[in-house]
Amino acid sequence: MTGPPAPPGNRWLPVISLTLLAAAAAALITATQERTQQRIADNEAAEMMKGLAAVLPDGDYDNQPYRDRIMVVDAELLGSNDPQPVYRVRKSGRPVAAVIAVTARNGYVGPIRLLVGISASGTVTGVRVVTHRETPGLGDRIEAKKSNWLSIFAGHSATRPDYDQWLVKRDGGDFDQMTGATVTSRSVVSAVRDAVRYFQEHRDTIFE
């Protein structure tokens, strides 16, 4: 049973106990946070690396792309007003590829965040979804573990197909849409197209 109501003389007791409790909780959380910070950062970096490796060809690089990162802003092509990371992938210091974080703004439910791997010559090496809220069973097949639809982009570039063919087949373009999820497919196709175009326009500044 919690304590009885405080007698009148003790009316500050609740205030004092709550303050003490809050201070103790804050101290405990701060201590835990300080002790775990480094391990958490290492774990997240390793997980990030796995994500980046998924959109790159195997082992063709020797740097740690998640540390070799620049932040760029291009609201039109990258789909976000905030700075977006571009990870630079190198072998013996020479550019091999870049991984661009791009947001497809017009998903069916909300924005879809993607990582697009692009080789130094401008060819897509892989695409993965980072976050999305598409419909389970329909639009969520953009996840690599649910279907391999995203693999249709590998090998394409800014000129293959032509810019105006970077559309789903229903709109007269070159890419199959996922059945029942045309809106999702359409937004991903245009986001990948814009990432490729961004890379083509900024290749030299990216690897500076």
Place this chain on the structure above:
Amino acid sequence: MNYRQIFTDGLWWNNPGLVQLLGICPLLAVSNTLINGLGLGIATIAVLCGTNGLVSLMKSWIPHEIRLPAFVLIIASFVTIVELLSKAYFYQLYLSLGIFIPLIVTNCTILARAESFASRMPVLPSIADGLANGIGFALLLTVLGAMREVIGQGSLFAGAGMLFGTLGDAMKLSIGPDGSGLLLAVLPPGAFFGLAILIAIRNHLAREPDPERARQPVQ
């Protein structure tokens, strides 16, 4: 109060989801597949045991007037620390269950058990009560998740890799082709229909009131 009664209460007579209708927000949101339901269920069991034990330990130092803010503070701190520790030392587990942790904070079952049980009882029965209510909630989530997944997606154990690694990926059962099924079941309305059906079934099975229980007021 004996342990047997604590468990029959948590699982059946006073099940937090089916009878008290607590924690409906995370329950409806996450029960779209069996694995999601099981994941939130396991995370809830762990948190409920911990917070019930802590609240019971600290009950005599907490003045009556401020017990609710104090419980909220204890629960929130405990959940935050569990999240940090699992992120640092059990990262794979965090990746599978971590997304459920913020949802647990919105689960009023936790505060309800702290107030109605742990703040009046010794530590061990409090932990047992957390375990019982957690299991009751987890079972409901898992059954509801399985129902919605089978009807909505025609599969079972989809995404088991999230909890069980590569072993889990092989567990997925498909009933009918991918994408078949009544989509409504996976969408939010399906959660309400599913929960309503389960509550109706439980009420039907429990319609003969336990003579012992009938004399006691509902907690």
